[in-house]
Amino acid sequence: MSYTVTIEPLGASFDVAEGQTLLDGALRHGIYLPHACCHGLCGTCKVRVVDGEVNHGDASPFALMDLERDEGHCLACCATPEGDVVIEADIDEEPDQRPIPLRDFSGRVAALQDLTPTIKGVTIALDGDGLDFQAGQYVNLGWPGLAQPRAFSLANAPADGRLVELNIRRVPGGEATGYIHERLQVGDPVTVSGPLGRFFVRKSDPQPILFMAGGSGLSSPRSMILDLLHTDGDTRPITLVYGARNRAELYYHEDFVELAARHPNFRYLPALSEPTADCAWDGATGFVHDAAWTLFDGDFRGHKAYLCGPPPMIESGIRTLMKGRLFERDIHTEKFLSAADAAQQSRSPLFKNL
C-alpha cells in the first residue's frame, strides 16, 4: 500500500509506503525539506497539510502545538500519510521552472545508435502531440515485460517533443540496460512517462554558465546547451567540460567541436581520464573537476554551474567549485543514483540541495 504525496509550492509528487514519513519520502525523491533533529522534537521540518490526513506520530506537543495541529501543521520527520496528501512546505519556488504536468506516452523505437562501446543512443518516436519538457529533465522508460520503468535523462532539445533521444549506459549486470543494449530493436513498442526532475537552466539568472558532465551524464547538458544556443540564441559565455575514460567513450565530440566553432560564446573542453596510445589524444587529460579547475584558474566566482554524472564525479565537482569560491546557491546537480546509493547517504542538514 502506498500513498501519493504532493509538495506545494513545487507541485512535485511522489509515492510513500505505508508507515514511511513525509520527510523520508521527500528526501529519497530528491526534494529537500528543512529538517534537523529527525525525531519530532525541534520543529524544523514543520509543514502544512493542505489536503488529506496524516498521523502525527511522535511529534512533541511543544514542537508541534495544538494550535498548529488545528491549523493543519505537522512535522514531516514523524508524520505518516493516512491517504493521498498535499502539503505546503517553506521551500523556494523556482521562477524558471515551468509547471509541466506528468503524462504517459506510448511510442516506438525509431533509431538505435552505438554512441560508444558502453553507451547506446535510443531515439523514440512518441504517439500524439509529443512531450513538453524543460532541457535537463528525465523520463521513465518502460517496455512490455519490464516490471519497473527506468529513469533516463532526455538528450535532445525540447523544441520538438515528438522525437526523444536517450543516451543509455550499460550498467554491468543491469537488467534493463542489458536489455536495451542487446535486445531492443527499432520498431519495438515502449512507454514513456515524463517530464520528471528539477534539473533545469535558471535562465533568469544572467551569470555565465559552466556545465560539468561525466559519462552518459552528457545527455542533460547536451539538451540544455542546444536549447540555449539554438532555441534562445543565448549569447552569454557557456562552457562545457566533459569527461570520459578514453577517446572511444567520448561521444558527440565532433558535434560539440563544431558547435564551439559556430558560437563564439560557447567553449568546449573534453578531458580523458584514462587515455591510451590508441586514443591519439593531445587534449586535456585527467578528471573533469581538475580540467575545470585549470581552465578557470581556480576561480569560479560569478558563474552558474550545472553538474551531471555519477555520484563521485558530482562530489568532486562540488568540492572543486567550492574551493574556487562558488557555493550552493549557484551549483545545481543531477546525480545518477541507484536505489542502493540513495539508501547509503548519511547527510547533515548543512546543505539543502547538494
Next chain:
Amino acid sequence: MNTQDTRRPSGKKLSLKEKYAQMTRGLGWDTTYEPMDKVFDQLGLEGIKIHDWDKWEDPFRLTMDAYWKYQAEKERKLYAVLDAFQQNNGHLNISDARYVNTLKLFFTGITPAEYNAHRLFSMLGRQFPGPGAAIACQMQAVDELRHVQTQIHCISQYNKYFNGLHDHTVMNDRLWYLSVPKSFFEDAISSGPFEQIIAISFALEYLLTNLVFMPFMSGAAYNGDMATVTFGFSSQSDEARHMTLGLECIKFVLEQDPGNAAIIQRYLDKWFWRGYKVLGLVSMMLDYMLPKKVMSWKEAWDIYFVQNGGSLFNDLSRYGLRMPKYWEQSVAEAEHLSHQTWNAFYNFSGAAAFHVWLPSDEDMAWLAEKYPNTFDQHYRPRIEHYRKLQAEGKRYYNPSLPMLCQTCQTPLIFTEMDDPTRTSHRQLEHDGDTYHFCSDGCRDIFAGQPDKYVSAWLPAHQILQGNCVEPGAEAAGDPGADALRYFHVVAGQDNLDYEGSPDEANWLRWKGLDKMPPAAAA
C-alpha cells in the same frame, strides 16, 4: 463542474520566503551619525572578513508576534504539567530518590549556564550589523531566559523535598566541579562575536546538544520524572532555531572569505574539546546515576558524535574543514570516561552537593555488558575494593585537593588512553610559571591564548590560598569545613553517600519502605 485550479487565483502566490522578504525589507541600514565600524566595533577584531551581510539568509522568517504566540502556548503547557506534577505529588512517582542527584547536577551546572547564554546572545545581537543575525540572536536571548525560568520553577518543586537544590546560583559560582561548565560559558562570553557564535550555536547547540538533551530527557522519562521531561521538550522545541542559527552562521562566514576557514577551524578545534570536557559530567550521569539506564555514554557518543557529527564534518570538508583536533581521542576515551569521572566523585563526595553510591551487582552487570573491553578488567575490581572497605566501616574519602586543569578546570582524574594505570598530565611553561593540563587538547588551547587562561579562577588553588571562606563568617581554620560553608553545601545533609542521607530517610518514609513488614495478624 468547475475544474479551474483555485489555489492560485491570481496566477502566483508569494512563497513564505518572499512574503517575509517583503515584510522585512529595509530593516537594516547603514548608520550615518557614527561610522559603521565604530558602531559595530568588535567585528574586525578576530580577523574574520565579512564582505556582504545581505548574503545572510534569514532561515527563520519568524515575526515577533508569532514568536510571542508560540512561546506563550509553550509556557501554558509547561506550567500545566508542572502544576499537575505538584498537585499529584509527582516526586513520589520517580523511579528512586537516587535519580534526583542527576537533577541536582543539571540544575546547579546547566541552569546558570542557560542564564549566561541569555547574556551572551543579548550582547551578540548588538554586535551583528545584519538584521537577520541580530534578530535571531535577540530571540535566542529571550529563549535562554525562558529556559532558565522554567528550570528554576522545576528546582523550586524538587527543592521542597530533596536536599542540595537550595542555592543553585551561589553553588554555580563557587562549587569546585561546577567551575567546569561555568568556565566554559565564561570563556565563550569573553570571546569575539564570531567565536561566541561558533562556540555556542555551532559546537554546543548543534554538535553536542543532543548528548545533553537526548540521554538526559530519555533518562528523565525512564525514571518517571515528567516535570523534567516537560521542561526538556519545551526547551528543545526552541533548539530548531538555535541549531539552524549555528549552521547558517558557519556557512555564511565560510563563504564570505577564503581566509575565514582557518580561523573557524581553530574555533572548532577549541570548542569541540571544551564542550567534550564538560560532557564528562553527562557520562557519569548516564552510566552511574540513572537508576533505570537509557544508553551508555559510549553508545551515546557513537550515535550523536561519531555518526551524526561525522556526517556533518563530511559535509563541512567541502569548505576545506576537517574533523576537530583530538576527536579520535574522544572515541578511545569513551571506554573510560564515565568510570574515571564517577571514581573522582566517589572520592570527593564529601565536598559535593549531591550524593553518590556504589553500583549494585545489577548495575555492574550492565556496565560490564556495555563496556566489555574495560569494565571487568579495570573498574570492577576498584568498585569491589570500595565495597569491601565500606563493609568494614572504612569508607574511603580522598583527603587531598585535586590538581585542576588550567583550561577546562577538571581535576586531573583521567588516565593515558593507552595505559589506564598512568594519570594523563601535561605541563607548559609560560612567563616563568608551570601550568598543568588534563590533556593535549587543553594544553593546546592554553598555548593559543595563554594570557586568557592564566587568569582562571581554579577552586582548588583558591581554597588553598584561603580565598574560599564565606564572607562575614569566621574562618573555622579547617579549609575543608570553610570551603563547604563557602559552597553553601550543608555538611551531612547535601553531601556524602546516599545511603544514610536525609534524602534516603525521607524517601523510605514517603514510600512506606521504612516500616518493618507488618507481622502476620495473629
